[in-house]
Amino acid sequence: MNSKRLRPDNRSGFEYDLRCPKIDVHWHVGSWNLNEARLSVREMRQDFDRFGYRYVLVNSIKAIVYDMEAGNAETARLLKEDERCRGLVVINPVRQDASLKEIRKYLGHPGFVGLKSAADYYSTTIADIRYEKILSMAEKGAWPILTHKYGMELIVEKYKNVKFILAHSLFSDAKKMAGFSNVYFDIAASYAYRDETNIEGMLELAGPKRVLFGTDAQIMSPAWSIGKISSARISQSDKNKIFHDNAFELFGRFKSNCFGG
Numbered sequence: 001m002n003s004k005r006l007r008p009d010n011r012s013g014f015e016y017d018l019r020c021p022k023i024d025v026h027w028h029v030g031s032w033n034l035n036e037a038r039l040s041v042r043e044m045r046q047d048f049d050r051f052g053y054r055y056v057l058v059n060s061i062k063a064i065v066y067d068m069e070a071g072n073a074e075t076a077r078l079l080k081e082d083e084r085c086r087g088l089v090v091i092n093p094v095r096q097d098a099s100l101k102e103i104r105k106y107l108g109h110p111g112f113v114g115l116k117s118a119a120d121y122y123s124t125t126i127a128d129i130r131y132e133k134i135l136s137m138a139e140k141g142a143w144p145i146l147t148h149k150y151g152m153e154l155i156v157e158k159y160k161n162v163k164f165i166l167a168h169s170l171f172s173d174a175k176k177m178a179g180f181s182n183v184y185f186d187i188a189a190s191y192a193y194r195d196e197t198n199i200e201g202m203l204e205l206a207g208p209k210r211v212l213f214g215t216d217a218q219i220m221s222p223a224w225s226i227g228k229i230s231s232a233r234i235s236q237s238d239k240n241k242i243f244h245d246n247a248f249e250l251f252g253r254f255k256s257n258c259f260g261g
């Protein structure tokens with residue numbers, strides 16, 4: 001393949017990609033207590049600058065792990081610290097009514113743009129019946145949901161109008177799920193095998209518009225996901241779609257927020 005065709009300018013690939021405008025769909029506030037570095041607001045903002053972030057979608061570890069309400073409130077506080085931050089409301093199927101209440105609480109908040117759930121943390125999957133009302137609400141509010149993959153293939157057709165973002169997508173996930181047009185692929189994954197870190201293959205299966213830039217920061221540096229895209233043999237135009245354009249299209253609420261972004 002002609003590398004000049006893939007790089008329309010003379011700047012080095014990674015340096016150029018570092019500065020490309022980005023939307024990170026998978027960032028956490030809080031800690032997993034795994035000695036993550038750079039958790040302060042000041043350090044996070046430095047990283048937003050360094051990695052060319054236009055927006056970053058934040059969800060709370062505390063809300064996933066043990067206190068949904070306090071964790072979502074923590075996300076809401078972070079939104080005030082940097083205008084690039086947007087929130088995902090974490091919901092918990094074991095606490096269905098409380099989850100619906102959380103969605104209602106933040107539906108009118110212009111900084112929140114979608115939902116997040118990690119069903120396996122509650123020993124279940126996204127196909128659990130206790131997600132039904134939550135997904136119906138996501139459908140009504142046109143809120144995409146970032147979710148772990150387990151059980152997704154069982155429900156994506158039933159909720160055709162819900163946009164599911166498959167967190168930590170690998171090539172094998174694209175092989176399994178690319179046929180469902182309402183499934184998007186977040187590449188935030190620590191898995192390092194080449195056959196699974198196959199961005200070219202994911203694009204071939206899902207097309208260039210359903211692959212999204214995500215990092216899982218700060219447990220992992222954004223440099224890892226940027227490097228995966230930067231080293232992929234795909235056009236700069238497709239890279240820009242992954243880094244930014246696809247998420248901007250997907251999350252309709254970017255276009256109607258109070259920050260004027």
Ligand SMILES: [Zn+2]
Pocket residue numbers: 026028216
């Ligand atoms: Zn995560």
